[in-house]
Amino acid sequence: MKQHAYLKIVLACALMFFGISVISPVNAALWNKRYVVKSDQGKDFLCDPYVVQENDWIYKIFRQKGEISEQNFFRFLDIFKRLNSDISDINRIYPGDIILIPLKTITQDTLPIPPAKTVTIPFASISNRPADTVVIRKGDSVSRLLSRRFGNPKSAKYREGLRRFKELNPEITNLNLLIVGQEVRLPTILPAPETTETSPPAAPKNQVSAVTAAANPPMAGMPAVTATSLAQVAEMLDAELFDRGNYHFPGENNGGHYLDLNLFPVMRLKDQTRILFIRPFSQLSSSDLDVVKSYWKNLRIVRIPAPPVSAYQFIDKIFLALNLNQRSPGKTTFADGDTRVHIKAKWSLRTAQTGGKPDESLCVTPVEKGTKPFPETIFNYLARHHITYWEIQPDGKLTGTSSQSNSSVDMENPPLIMAIDPKYFVREVASALGWTFQDQVEISFPYAGVQVDAVSSMVSAGPARSCLVDFGNFAGDSISAIKATGLKVVSLSNSFDPFGLLHRLLDTLSIAYTDKPTVAVRNQNDGRGVFFTYPGVMVDLADGKALFTTAIVPLEQQQFLYTRGIQAIRITR
Known part of the structure; x- marks a missing residue:
């Protein structure tokens, strides 16, 4: 009888401490929780031995724990520091640390204190989600138990299941250590299940104070926006999408709140920024949004505006929302060796990475009707430089390559001209351009009243486009005498400058060229696109172009240039 009275008191205290309704929700998980009684300055306190989780900080934990914290926070803080004297700085706690959180002052009148000063209280799980209790058998592990329910350990569904497992089993501090015969609780409902269902799952039966939609929800299967799905947007942002099921926010009133992800999808970016989408014809009350x-x-x-809405408008709303916290714009100009890369995008943002990794940039721009597909090799090239580039097609579809792409290009190295000797250089340039180079060509010209016979080198780029190249064979006024006969002559300057000599050859032969050329991967009427600027000279040919440059042209760019009819030729000394 005495023991029965004790259990009644304990249960009543548990309900009083944690605000749990006497009528438990139908699918609440009921389990026992162990508390510790600690003395401080002559008083006994019921304490929760809490295991610090990832992303916890001390004041977040305090806000959720006990009446002392709620009634007199400064008194609570003093008690906490004395009970956890081993923590020298309460702002520095780490996952796995065990801390004692004083919940309530107790006496023999309110809660019988056993000699061991530990109290086991029947406790309804705050999540109010069903949980299965299983007994550990030989060969069981946390990963094996969870993967049977939630699939691939790398999936978002599994990670969420693991997080819920930790919540349901706070006494398990080492996930790698399970004891045969030990009872553990496995979650059966996830806040954001991964499913291919086309119709929304039923809401939980105990959805009492749930975050709900308006009375007129959208029709089943209605697209988020015209021609642009949330899945595409999530892929573009490299974010996790939760758009099925219900997301649970723990609370003391009727098991907390549930967010209907079918009506209010959520994306979680790598930096933990979340985007809450409100579908057409759905609404959240201000109190629900505050939760x-x-x-x-x-x-x-x-x-999300009611259909029809263009993909342009939708993406613009997303970037407007993301830039509310003054994000830095994405990297749009960088140097790759001697090559300058410039991206002119409509939207861009930069995301800081952890662990010393370079920042990631996202650039997005709409493309005009009738444009050719963006080269896959350039998507991959930009990704290799930590830039994710996406385009909005006229039909609303998104095309791009994620920053994880590692595609390779199978292509030979470009031709290389060693500019170590003027005659060798001219011969190689002529060969690369399809010209004819002749050495020891006999010429005859009048000089000082005498007909002079001589030999010289000649370059021919076609009919009526020939010139002699003087490598120092002629002296005095002989060059003027040769030109007087109608022949064109290119003379080598005192110092050998490869590009200076190339300029004189092109000018003499009337060949069109461009200095420091910029090649557009995508050059639209609005000026947006991706551009490469190279040091050197771009020469116009009858069937294409030749780029003479000192830059080492990456293989991805070489393949792109080749599709544009441009042959890259590197000049080095």
Whole structure:
């Protein structure tokens, strides 16, 4: 009888401490939780031995724990510091640390204290989600148990299942250590299940104070926006998309709140920024939105207009929301060796990476009707430089390559001209351009009243486009005498400058060329696109172009240039 009275008191205290309704939700998980009684300055306190989780910080934990913190926070803080004297700085806690959180002052009148000063209380899971209790057998592990339910350990579904497992089993501090015969609780409902269902799953039966939609939800299967799916946008942003099921926000009132992800999809970016989308004909009350904001501090809201809405408008709303926190624009200009790369995009943003990794940039721009497909090799090239480039097609589809792409290009190295000797250089240039180079050509010209016979080198680029090249064979006024006969002569300057000599050859032969050429991967009427600027000379040919440059042209660019009829030729000394 005495033991029965004790259990009644304990259960009543548990309900009082944690605000759990006496009528438990139908699918609440009921399990026992162990608390510790600690003494401080002559008083006994019921304490929760809490295991610090990832992304915890001390004041976040304090806000969620116990009546002392709620009634007198400064008194609570003093008690906490004395009970956790081993923590020298409460702002420095680490995952796996065990801390004692004082919940309530207790006496023999309110809660019988056993000699061991530990209390086991029947406790309804705050998530109010069903959980299966299993007994550990030989060969079981956390990953094996969870993968049976939630699939691939690398999936978002599995990661969410692991997070819920930790919540349901706070006493397990080492996930690699399970004991045969030990009871553990496995989550059966995830906040954001990965599913291919086309119709929304049923809401939980205990969805009492749920975050709900308006009375007139959209028709089943209605697209988010015309021709642009949220899945495409998530891929573009390299984000996780949660658009099925319900997301649970723990709370003390009727099990907390549930966000209907079918009506209010959520994207989570790598930097933990979340975008909450509100579909057409759906709405959140200000109080419900406050609940969401209280859990997700870095939250952006995007309201999807009613169809029809263009992909341009939709993407513009997303970037407007993301840039509310003054994000830096994405990297749009960089040097790759001697080559300058310039991206003129409509939208761009930069995302900081952890672990010393380079920042990632995202550039997005709409393309005009009738444009050719963007070269896959350049998507990959930009990704290799930590730039994810996407385009919005006229039909609303998104095309691009993720920053994880490692595609290779099978192509030979470009021709190389060693500019170590003037005659060798001219011979190789002529060969690369399809010209004719002749050495020891006999010529005859009048000089000082005497007919002079001589030999010289000649370059011919076609009919009526020939010239002699003087490598120092002629002296005095002989060059003027040769030109007087109608022959063109290119003379070598005192110092050998390969590009200076190439300029004189092209000018003499009346060949069109461009200095420091810029090649557009995508050059639209609005000026947007991707551009490569090379040091050197671009020569116009009858059937294409030749780029003479000192830059080492990456293989991806070589292949792109080849598709544009441009042959890259490197000049080095």
